[in-house]
Amino acid sequence: MIKFFRKFRQRMLIENKFGKYLLYATGEILLVMIGILLALQVNNWNENRKLRINEISALKEVGRNLDQNIIQQESYLKHDSTILNNGEKLIEILKDENSTYHDSLDIMFGLIGVYSPYFVIDGAYENLKERGIDLIHNDTLKRVLIELFEQSLPMIEQAGNAFELDIVNRRYDISIAYFETGKSFFSMRPNNFSELKTNQKFFNFLSMTIAAKRLTIQHRNNLIEQTSRAKHVLEEYLEKIDK
Numbered sequence: 001m002i003k004f005f006r007k008f009r010q011r012m013l014i015e016n017k018f019g020k021y022l023l024y025a026t027g028e029i030l031l032v033m034i035g036i037l038l039a040l041q042v043n044n045w046n047e048n049r050k051l052r053i054n055e056i057s058a059l060k061e062v063g064r065n066l067d068q069n070i071i072q073q074e075s076y077l078k079h080d081s082t083i084l085n086n087g088e089k090l091i092e093i094l095k096d097e098n099s100t101y102h103d104s105l106d107i108m109f110g111l112i113g114v115y116s117p118y119f120v121i122d123g124a125y126e127n128l129k130e131r132g133i134d135l136i137h138n139d140t141l142k143r144v145l146i147e148l149f150e151q152s153l154p155m156i157e158q159a160g161n162a163f164e165l166d167i168v169n170r171r172y173d174i175s176i177a178y179f180e181t182g183k184s185f186f187s188m189r190p191n192n193f194s195e196l197k198t199n200q201k202f203f204n205f206l207s208m209t210i211a212a213k214r215l216t217i218q219h220r221n222n223l224i225e226q227t228s229r230a231k232h233v234l235e236e237y238l239e240k241i242d243k
Contacts, residue, residue, distance in 0.1 A: 051135065052241060054131070054135060055135050055136060055137065055241070056238065056241060056242050058124070058127070058128045058131065058135060058136075059128075059136070059141075059234055059237070059238055060238070061124035061127065061128075062124045062125055062128060062145065062234065063231060063234050063235065063238070064124065065121045065122060065123065065124040065125060066227050066230060066231040066234065067231070068121045069120060069121050069153075069223075069227050070224055070227050070228060070231070072119065072121065073220050073223050073224050073227070074224060076116050076117075076118075076220060077217060077220045077221070077224070079116055080116050080213050080216050080217050080220065081217065082111070083111050083112075083114055083116070083209075083213055084210060084213040084214060084217065086108050086111045086112075087111075087112060087206060087209055087210040087213065088210060089108065090105075090108050090109070090112070090206060091203075091206060091207070091210070093105070093108075094196070094197045094203070094206075095197075099197070100193070101190070101193035101194075103189070105190075105193075106187045106188060106189050107186065107187055109179065109187075109188040109189075109190060110186040110187040110188045111186065112171060112174075112188075112205075112206060112209055113167045113168060113170065113171030113174075113205075113209045114171075114186070115164050115165070115167070115168045116164060116216060117161060117164065118156060118157040118160035118161050118164075119157070120149075120153045120154070120157050122149050122153065125145065125149045133146070138237045140233060141233050141234055141237050144229070144230045144233050144234075145230060145234075148226060148227065148230045152223070152226055153223070156219055156222075156223055160216065160219055163212065163215075163216075164212075164216070167208070167209055167212050170205060170208075171205075171209075174201075174202060174205050175188055178190060178191055178192075178196055178199065178202055179191060
């Protein structure tokens with residue numbers, strides 16, 4: 001095709017048809033420009049398509065992390081609820097003047113102040129940050145994910161773990177003072193059940209662990225709710241672009 005155009009130009013110059021040649025040359029330049037613009041358009045389309053594919057892939061990974069966090073927190077929430085109910089039952093038993101010791105109580109005492117960790121799964125979000133958070137084209141979703149992974153989750157994880165570990169340390173002191181040592185971590189036999197029933201220091205600790213679990217449950221519910229909202233926004237956006 002290029003060879004044909006070259007011969008055509010040469011023939012017109014030989015025949016001294018300058019006007020026609022100028023018109024032809026202008027048309028040829030326009031064709032070249034159109035070809036370049038089309039090539040650029042195709043290249044931009046391919047680049048945007050690659051970015052969109054990368055965005056969808058990254059967001060699906062983040063979505064899986066959100067699901068994992070919800071499942072994990074719901075599991076810990078059940079565990080916390082069990083410990084809370086256990087503590088409340090112990091309070092009732094210890095306040096009952098007619099209650100007597102039974103070895104089934106060892107498990108109930110063993111659950112007092114048990115550590116329930118806060119552990120956030122955020123590997124996909126960290127990978128997204130390394131690739132550039134601006135890979136997300138939806139500003140609302142970007143803001144929701146930043147607030148969740150950069151603010152809420154780290155704050156609750158840090159504060160929650162510090163609070164739980166403080167309870168664990170107090171639990172150790174209580175177990176040394178009022179329970180037989182060398183037993184299972186989740187089973188504690190009181191040295192003197194009757195005296196324990198009237199021990200204000202132990203009652204204060206037990207009440208504190210119950211209050212702590214209520215607060216932990218509230219934090220986990222808030223965490224699940226916020227993570228679920230982020231998941232909803234992410235899924236709505238993916239539904240629009242993943243077609």
